[in-house]
Amino acid sequence: MGDAPFSFYKRTSASLMWGTAAALLPALGWGIYCFGNSAVLSVAASIIGALAGETIVSGIRRRFTLWDGSAFLTGLLVGMAMPAGISPLIPAIASLFAVSVIKGAFGGLGSNWMNPALGGIAFAIINWPSEMSAWTVPRQLAGLASISGATPLGFDLAHAGSALAGSNPIDLLTAGGMRFTSLDASVTETLNKILFSHIGAELPGGYVDLLIGNKPGALGELSALLILAASIFIISRRFVRWEIPASIVTTFALLTWTFGGLPFGNGFFAGDMLFSIFSGSFLIVTFFMAPDPVTSPSSLIGMSIYGMGIGALIFLFRSFGLSAEGSAFAVILMNCVVPALSKLDIAASRRRATKALIEGGNVRGGQ
């Protein structure tokens, strides 16, 4: 008695984790294409570190949790945030720390207050700042003159002061020695011919390379296109809720559009939203880490505020911070606010209960 239901929706927490990990594989594949064996090595080291951490915690807590997919996903995400060619010890230690301390020490899956992958990435950035910003150039850019040792985002932030008035982030890159692939040129030309010319707009060169991932950067975060595709997949399969990414993207895009043009001397409402969104780890953090249900609020108002906070912090960190990579820290800081936001979740629940009581209290409870 009292043990209904007797059948369940087939999805389990584990299938959710493995499914999310599977969605990331194309983006990882692009990283491996760009950087070859060094990318494989970093990601493998990271996953091994995460699984080792999970095994240690499983041993201590006497509950075997290696196959719930959570540790694997953490390892994968940490690995994908690494620059190619980094010493494999760094991702391994970062993942081990993420799984055993940030997740395990707080009681394991479901009890951690900080996203483990972000914790691991932050750990690596703080510990090995120079290694974590030594970006290699992908093989397809090898023949082209290219900015070395910096991502497009990092380069622009470092050189924004020297920008000519009226220029944009892409101009700055070109001035700094970045060259785009012939693919970028031809795709841009085609798009302009068949699409943008009809609406009186013109897409300048460079964005196609940014979108596809022909640029230096973290090995799993290069291709905005593949990460966007993975995001659409996980949202349509309802692995994560859409409200948090929507709130982050909206806030960040609006702030960038409004104030992002100022460093270039372009005044208000002239920021380059496309460049900001497609560069750095913005997309992977927004879609794969910020909406982690364990460390985010659940009511609409809570999710909106959480997302706005992240969007605003990413903008702040990118504009004024030391490191070009503010996304991870923005989410970690907002993770701290989640307990306070969960009061809003409870208030929302109470409002619904009170409303139900007033509207139809006597209806319930049978005839």
Place this chain on the structure above:
Amino acid sequence: MRLSRTFRHGGIRVELDLEWERRGPVQNSFLPNSAVILLKQHAGRQARCVVRRGEYVREGMVIGRADGYLSANVHSSIPGVVRDIRVVALPEGGQAEAVVVALEGSFERLGRKGERYLWKSMGRNELLSSIKDKGVVDTEAPGMPLFDLLGERRDIDLLAINAVESEPYLRAEACLLEDKSAEIMEGIAILSRILSPKRTVIATSRSDVPSLAPASDGEGQVECIALLARYPQDMRRQLLEAIDVSSKASEEEAILLRPSTVFAVYEAVVLAKPMVERYVSIGGGALKRPAVLKARIGTPIGDLIEECGGFLGPPTRLVLRGILRGNSVYDLDAPITKTTSAVIALDAKEVGSLQKTPCIRCGRCAEVCPERLDPELLFRLIERNMRARAAELGLGFCTACGSCSYICPSRVPLVAAFSAESRLQAKERALGEMPK
């Protein structure tokens, strides 16, 4: 009018049992060699046994008399000899006496066309007393005796015939409505005489609503409304919401009955036949040939399963009345009762993983809750013994539909905790204590 009528919030789609074709009319099941007739097939107290061991009983004879609060008469479903009177465990918990009747002798009713009673000349009280006499109960669990359900009610706003089946493997009501539409319409006419409803609705979960003859005594129009089979469309508040009963007063003034209950009313009043058989839907992935059978009350479920070709493989779970709100049984000798609408044998694939893992706060439970509760929050409050807080956040509105438990990827036993807590609070209220 909305294109697809349904309730407003939450709900789930259960993806099991999508292909099913009806093969011909509903057959009578074989008569059981021995019927186990429970003396408690209704909400209230167990009926008082009025037969002795070794006594010969005729078909339809009273073997248990209504005894006290919400009790109902129980009749023998087959002719035979009382072999045993013993205490058995009930699938829904607790225990009750059962009369075991071994089949013997001849049927007086079988194959004969019975006399039709001219009920139109009967008054309200006469109709009600024949319903009471024939042991008619609401066929929806927990089986409210119909006399107690209708006795005090008059001039109600709405009489809704609830033929919606939104759980997989349930199709007895739809089959009955299709097969016996004339009889059910006459049953509705009888109920209309008793209740004088302002509006009468038949709600189905299939778009092909059977063509129904108008209510025979012309007491108002009967509307037919097809609803989406989204779960839990068949529950009271969701059904009323879907058929646009908006005001609170009208919702209170509504009575919902299953077609099988209406059919039992028809048989009791028109044919003077007690409630001794019912349509049972037999299905599940572990079953060879799913079917709807007309079975005698007291037939062991094993007999019906055998009649459906037996099992394809070992069943993982046997369930009565539905996989989301029913009860499991562990015994093929468990008998059919007045409220057993279905017998379901689930295979391992359908049961799926039962591995409980930590809650990852995905929020699906709150998305699917048709009462707009936050099951995750309520569960945490109960776990920490913050019970008054849980009550404040609407725990009392939980209808135990099980949507949250069904969807939960971590298999947190949400609805089990809510039901246990509701039972505890009801007990405390009964004892006059305030929950701490």
